[in-house]
């Protein structure tokens with residue numbers, strides 16, 4: 001593998017649920033709580049649209065190696081916050097105290113592509129333009145973030161063809177992992193809702209991120225694929241990646257989050273472990289104020305056995321696929 005395609009997989013020891021619980025039990029369950037090893041630190045990010053404050057996050061730390069959910073009622077500012085920290089929008093406080101750093105690197109004034117190159121990548125919904133492209137072309141587009149200037153240089157050096165082959169091999173591997181290999185040459189627009197979500201995730205992984213940010217990964221996904229998607233997300237964490245995701249489905253949040261941050265009316269109003277944060281009065285207030293019918297989830301399914309079962313299922317499928325690929329000489 002070339003340097004920029006370095007494998008981000010690291011053993012954080014956090015594949016073990018007991019280790020994760022031991023870690024998060026040391027976190028303060030208060031908004032803006034400090035973490036022992038934050039991969040993302042955000043300060044004073046404010047975004048106003050006209051007179052309306054969509055985001056006003058004074059301090060947030062995201063712990064490395066965990067799955068953190070960002071939840072909150074409709075209009076709480078979650079998507080805007082994602083856009084701000086990934087360089088797709090600018091805080092109103094830019095140059096006036098807004099500061100955020102990823103993996104020790106200040107990102108305040110960088111473009112979306114340099115944020116991606118720093119290792120923080122968000123998934124994108126399949127837009128019209130992307131739907132009109134094939135699955136493999138979508139994947140190759142995902143690699144652009146990763147290669148950046150190096151890609152340009154290598155084109156001049158005449159090594160592009162070799163690099164393109166390497167990138168396509170990596171795309172094939174990811175497509176196989178996400179059960180999309182058969183669809184490689186199909187138009188992305190022809191995929192089902194769940195397959196699109198898988199493609200969005202696979203595309204983001206083309207750049208070997210240290211942290212993947214998922215915006216509503218389960219929206220529009222049928223129950224059969226939900227299990228598989230949840231398993232994939234947990235496996236990314238178990239391989240050492242940090243996951244930050246926005247999700248409305250509280251059952252999903254409870255099932256896979258190690259830590260939950262809650263936004264309401266632009267502000268961070270609570271933080272805590274999934275099984276306790278939902279009973280925080282600030283969270284109940286925020287949701288009740290927004291819509292009364294939110295189901296804040298059910299603890300009955302929140303067992304280690306259920307979670308590990310899902311992760312094991314996907315890991316077994318991965319192993320089976322790898323064996324098949326080896327037999328077919330794909331690897």
Ligand SMILES: Nc1ncnc2c1ncn2[C@@H]1O[C@H](COP(=O)(O)OP(=O)(O)OP(=O)(O)O)[C@@H](O)[C@H]1O
Nearest residue numbers: 049053054055072073074075076077078079080081
């Ligand atoms: N480009 C924009 N121009 C004006 N207002 C905007 C813009 N983008 C977002 N807003 C407003 O900012 C607020 C926060 O929106 P945002 O989409 O970030 O919330 P959210 O928490 O992601 O909501 P949802 O869960 O419904 O997706 C909303 O009131 C929204 O109408």
